[in-house]
Amino acid sequence: MSDLAPLVIAAAKARGLMIATAESCTGGMIAAALTDIAGSSAVFERGFVTYSNAAKTEMLGVPAETIAQYGAVSEEVASAMAAGALAHSRAAIAVSVTGIAGPGGSEHKPEGRVCFGLARTGAPPQTWTCEYGAIGRGLVRHHTREHALSLILTSVK
Template identity: 70%
Template sequence: MLATAESCTGGLIAGAVTDVAGSSTVFDRGFVTYSNRAKTQMLGVPPEVISTHGAVSEQVAEAMARGALARSDAQIAVSVTGIAGPGGSEHKPEGRVCFGLATSAGCHTETVDFGALGRAEVRARTVAHALALVEQAALS
């Protein structure tokens, strides 16, 4: 079973999974935690992790994935937090997305800089990358 914890994609990963007929056999639930407060309330992300590293960080992605795994009946949880655009900063540019993938074996995180491709394209690539991470974990 899969759970999702999404910020910059706003539920698009869960939507992509549930677009497939029969997905109820593999999808447990999705958390859309766009605000920092939602990340803390719904997923248990410690506020100090957000304040220290920023919402767009591998540390927050890890905490989101671990929180989704703990608060669901899933065996795999994927999380995303990023800057879809427009905007960004020198340190966190538009198109940067941090991913977390949690299982009972632990948590893997990574950051992908998709670039300033526009909001829709960054979100679409984020969904595709997150689903690839889930597929890889499911086959392991």
Template identity: 70%
Template sequence: MTPADLLNNAKAKGVMLATAESCTGGMLSAAITDIPGSSAVFDRAFVTYTNAAKMQMLDVEQATLDAYGAVSEEVAAQMAAGALRHSDADIAVAITGIAGPGGSQHKPEGRVCFGVAREADISTETIEFGALGRDGVRRAARDHGLALFARALGVF
């Protein structure tokens, strides 16, 4: 689904969107706002690259960061919930991951955790994109974020 298709579907359903991004640094929100008329359905974006930003802007808990690390489904869930709480959006997608280069045995390059919040419903998933290189991982995460919005809208 293209960003334009996503926006048309959101507009038809009267749904506002928000993003909370870490490793993608705003690429998901940029893909959406590149489309003319996106302000009709895109409320805001949170680019929270540091743990401090995640806590200050999205209410991610220090205890969650300490227990699971920034690249975790637990943090992605709190990021998505925080984006929904601090916006006028109906759906929020959060992205946090290891774009590379590097990583570790426990958190390899290409691991990206996603959170989707809609009303009281929060879902998460982890995708292992592999060592695609920094740009490749970030683009793959952006594209998956668009697909998550589409899924939340019931488009596919």
């Protein structure tokens, strides 16, 4: 259970904002945290779990060329995922995550790297990258979920 999820739901309700999520490395954990809260249906519009590159392209409209050029774990793809979630939903705000939870990674894309995107109606998407390091798959996913929720909360306040 996330301590931030109830705050996100309350803030979104207070402002009448619908939320969408686009998740890769978390596999739906952000959506699950939000929908764990009673009454979340008033503000949670939908979630996309786009684990594969094909799903990112087919469900969110992320250009295959963007994935080929920058890699799935990039701010460019996170931005396109957030924008795609906004465009393919009735939400006013969308958060996206794509990363390497581990184990594994490479010299250029290390384990624990997660890229975040945040899109709001009428504004260009924003992106961030967090380097959690090789702290284990579960912890990377946990920190990713919490950071994504904090991005939504900050944006709706």
